[in-house]
Amino acid sequence: LESLDVGAIREEFPILQREFDGQQVVYLDNAATTQTPDPVVDAMSDYYREYNANVHRGIHHLSQEASIAYEEAHDHVAEFIGASGGREEVIFTKNTTEAENLVAYSWGLAELGPGDEIVLTEMEHHASLVTWQQIGKRTGADVKYIRVDEDGRLDMDHAREIITDDTAMLSAVHVSNTLGTVNPVSELVDIAHDHDALAFIDGAQAVPNRPVDVEAIDADFYAFSGHKMAGPTGIGVLYGKTHLLEEMQPYLYGGGMIRKVTFEDSTWDELPWKFEPGTPQIAEAVGLAAAIDWLEDIGMERIQAHEEEIARYAYEQLAAEPDVEVYGPEPGPERGGLVGFNLDSVHAHDLASIMNDHAVAIRAGDHCTQPLHDKLGVAASARASFYVYNTKAEVDKLVDAIDDARQLFA
Ligand code: PMP
Numbered sequence: 001l002e003s004l005d006v007g008a009i010r011e012e013f014p015i016l017q018r019e020f021d022g023q024q025v026v027y028l029d030n031a032a033t034t035q036t037p038d039p040v041v042d043a044m045s046d047y048y049r050e051y052n053a054n055v056h057r058g059i060h061h062l063s064q065e066a067s068i069a070y071e072e073a074h075d076h077v078a079e080f081i082g083a084s085g086g087r088e089e090v091i092f093t094k095n096t097t098e099a100e101n102l103v104a105y106s107w108g109l110a111e112l113g114p115g116d117e118i119v120l121t122e123m124e125h126h127a128s129l130v131t132w133q134q135i136g137k138r139t140g141a142d143v144k145y146i147r148v149d150e151d152g153r154l155d156m157d158h159a160r161e162i163i164t165d166d167t168a169m170l171s172a173v174h175v176s177n178t179l180g181t182v183n184p185v186s187e188l189v190d191i192a193h194d195h196d197a198l199a200f201i202d203g204a205q206a207v208p209n210r211p212v213d214v215e216a217i218d219a220d221f222y223a224f225s226g227h228k229m230a231g232p233t234g235i236g237v238l239y240g241k242t243h244l245l246e247e248m249q250p251y252l253y254g255g256g257m258i259r260k261v262t263f264e265d266s267t268w269d270e271l272p273w274k275f276e277p278g279t280p281q282i283a284e285a286v287g288l289a290a291a292i293d294w295l296e297d298i299g300m301e302r303i304q305a306h307e308e309e310i311a312r313y314a315y316e317q318l319a320a321e322p323d324v325e326v327y328g329p330e331p332g333p334e335r336g337g338l339v340g341f342n343l344d345s346v347h348a349h350d351l352a353s354i355m356n357d358h359a360v361a362i363r364a365g366d367h368c369t370q371p372l373h374d375k376l377g378v379a380a381s382a383r384a385s386f387y388v389y390n391t392k393a394e395v396d397k398l399v400d401a402i403d404d405a406r407q408l409f410a
Pocket residue numbers: 031032095096097098125127128173175176177202204205225236368
């Protein structure tokens with residue numbers, strides 16, 4: 001694989017030139033939100049300047065242009081993730097969290113009951129963990145968790161033990177936002193299907209960073225967010241197999257999703273519009289499509305290779321420090337482009353604050369995986385997460401800032 005021209009890529013991100021107290025920002029909080037390149041910002045501003053209008057096929061020119069752009073954004077996403085059913089399998093949501101809730105409310109409330117089991121992993125993000133936990137409480141379904149072993153991997157023997165004929169839904173994260181673990185999702189989906197359970201994969205940390213083919217994984221549902229893949233906030237994607245989405249009832253009701261309404265009853269529009277009531281995220285859909293173009297121009301394999309190289313460099317330096325604990329698997333195919341860690345005797349929040357004094361942006365906290373942190377025996381961790389525009393020199397700044405923190409707190 002030809003390596004990336006990171007210098008040229010960085011030029012498309014004016015925000016990366018910002019300085020704080022004379023220091024150029026080092027943005028290593030990409031697992032939370034990535035930066036947005038000029039072509040994506042331009043695509044959205046072109047929409048507002050040139051064809052802003054409500055969609056749903058209004059009669060006038062502007063509405064028709066906006067409708068086509070909005071609808072075609074679905075096709076573009078479908079192609080990007082290998083959904084051969086096209087736009088009907090791609091529902092635009094607000095984010096991954098809403099995609100998770102859509103399935104939990106629409107499918108879960110209708111299908112789950114006492115005696116059913118929902119299987120999650122101990123490394124689920126709250127987006128899936130809290131959602132299915134609460135749907136479990138409402139329906140009487142039990143929730144079980146696949147164990148995470150000491151190296152931060154899923155215990156697949158345990159997975160085979162707890163996914164049984166009682167399992168109705170498996171929801172698993174593709175790449176952990178806390179440990180960086182890349183989970184064997186096709187294998188998990190196969191186990192679920194062997195027991196006639198459905199499988200929901202949370203791809204929030206996968207689609208932005210690696211090639212993903214939802215049909216190769218055979219996921220029944222798959223979710224991700226635009227703002228973590230060089231796209232805008234306010235838009236996420238729920239992929240679902242057509243026959244499942246056909247059977248499901250809408251989760252939100254209103255205009256734009258109906259076929260026929262009387263005072264007594266209503267029928268639903270075709271997919272995916274049935275699940276997209278009200279005025280949707282039109283500018284954001286345009287921005288997401290532009291982000292996909294931008295990513296595809298670089299190539300997802302190259303993006304993955306670049307991030308893995310940066311993450312390996314960071315991992316090796318951090319793991320070499322005797323007073324730094326690094327979480328998750330060693331660099332390799334089982335680790336994505338982020339590194340979670342703690343520096344002994346310095347709270348992760350203090351560490352992040354010292355980093356900020358160096359204009360190094362990392363995240364500290366529980367990363368929406370509180371139960372996993374409980375299991376790790378820490379309240380919080382620090383996380384550096386990388387994207388296509390990061391460099392090894394930026395990792396060096398991270399390591400320098402750690403040295404500084406150590407001295408301050410020694
Ligand atoms: N799942 C994972 C693995 C995540 O990393 C995140 C974002 N931190 C989410 C779900 C939720 O994404 P959003 O906030 O865009 O809904």
